[in-house]
Structures are given as C-alpha cells and as structure tokens.
Amino acid sequence: MWPASPRDRLALAPDGERYTAVTGELPRVLRAGVPAGPVLAGDVRAALVATGLTLARLLRAEGNTRDALPVLRLALREQVSEGRGELLTVQLELSELLAETGQLREAIEVLEPAFQHVHKVYGPEAVLVCRRLADLLQESGNHIQACEVRKHALDIAEYGSVGGPA
Incomplete structure (x- = not known):
C-alpha cells in the first residue's frame, strides 16, 4: 500500500x-x-x-x-x-476516546471482551488492557472490580502468567 x-x-x-x-x-x-x-x-x-x-x-x-x-x-x-x-488496538483506542468524552460505561463495555481475551494471553498487551480497564472501573466507582483487575495485571507483570513464575 x-x-x-x-x-x-x-x-x-x-x-x-x-x-x-x-x-x-x-x-x-x-x-x-x-x-x-x-x-x-x-x-x-x-x-x-x-x-x-x-x-x-x-x-x-x-x-x-x-x-x-x-x-x-x-x-x-x-x-x-x-x-x-x-x-485490540481498536478496542484500546475506542475505549480511551469514550472515556475522554465521559462515556465510561461504553468504554468499559468495549474493553471487557479485550480483558477476557488477554486474560488467557500474557504479555505487554495484557497488562495494558488490564490497567486501562482498572482505571475505567475505578473512575466509574467499581472499586472492587478495579482492584481485581489490577491484581491480575500485577500477576502478569510479575510472573508472566497467573499462577506462578514464568
């Protein structure tokens, strides 16, 4: 092209x-x-x-x-x-723009399927999705869910996968 x-x-x-x-x-x-x-x-x-x-x-x-x-x-x-x-790129960009325009619920709805996908895949993209989703959940008042998603991001960053060292 x-x-x-x-x-x-x-x-x-x-x-x-x-x-x-x-x-x-x-x-x-x-x-x-x-x-x-x-x-x-x-x-x-x-x-x-x-x-x-x-x-x-x-x-x-x-x-x-x-x-x-x-x-x-x-x-x-x-x-x-x-x-x-x-x-994943489209989901991240769209959720970011929706959050910027105050449409948090839709931003979360866009990122939830991405989280479900990266939940099984480990790497920088998974950590990025987790962090963005946790930020949106926190901002929308879903503090417990935000903490769970952040913990998942930390597990990925620390171990490379959930459940133990890589």
Whole structure:
C-alpha cells in the first residue's frame, strides 16, 4: 500500500476538500463497500480497519472527537466480524476516546471482551488492557472490580502468567 505522501511531508487535501483524496474516499467505501472476490474480502476489511484507525487518529489530533468516534465504532464492528486482526488496538483506542468524552460505561463495555481475551494471553498487551480497564472501573466507582483487575495485571507483570513464575 502506498502512503498518501512521503514520510517527511504532510498529506494535503485537494482545494476545497476537507480530507486527502484517499481519506475522503473512506466514508464512501465504508457505506457502499468495495467489490471484491472471496479471497480479497478479508484483505479489504483489514485495509478498511487500518485506514479507519488512521483516520480516527488524525481526527483526534485535530480535536474532532465527534467524527472519530463513529469511525472507531465502525472499525470495531468490522474487526469483530472478521476475527482478531487489529481488534485490540481498536478496542484500546475506542475505549480511551469514550472515556475522554465521559462515556465510561461504553468504554468499559468495549474493553471487557479485550480483558477476557488477554486474560488467557500474557504479555505487554495484557497488562495494558488490564490497567486501562482498572482505571475505567475505578473512575466509574467499581472499586472492587478495579482492584481485581489490577491484581491480575500485577500477576502478569510479575510472573508472566497467573499462577506462578514464568
């Protein structure tokens, strides 16, 4: 996949347009879909999710959370229907944005499936999910659950797995 611009240059939108040509096509493609054969369908969805993540990050950087939220929600739906892929990244980004906008309950609901998945997997991603979920639970007043999740994160960090040294 070719980038919209060289690494050291900013991608610019055409005159009178809000987004670059590539980014401007994303909403149309997300609504109408891309004609692809059965072999390409997964690749197309993965590209849409990756592009959605990039677009949401750009929108957030510009302070446009209103438009970033639906893009991340759509990316999450696409990931869930197609398997794991970048699912954890989408869940973390969406939960962070939801928390920033005061939507704690939905942020927790987005991270709970991630916690259930990483509960069985041990590594830096598992610790990150645990810490973020514990912070959200703490902020929403679920102190006991937050403590349990933090303890799990500590177990992972200390032992590499729950139940004993790695």
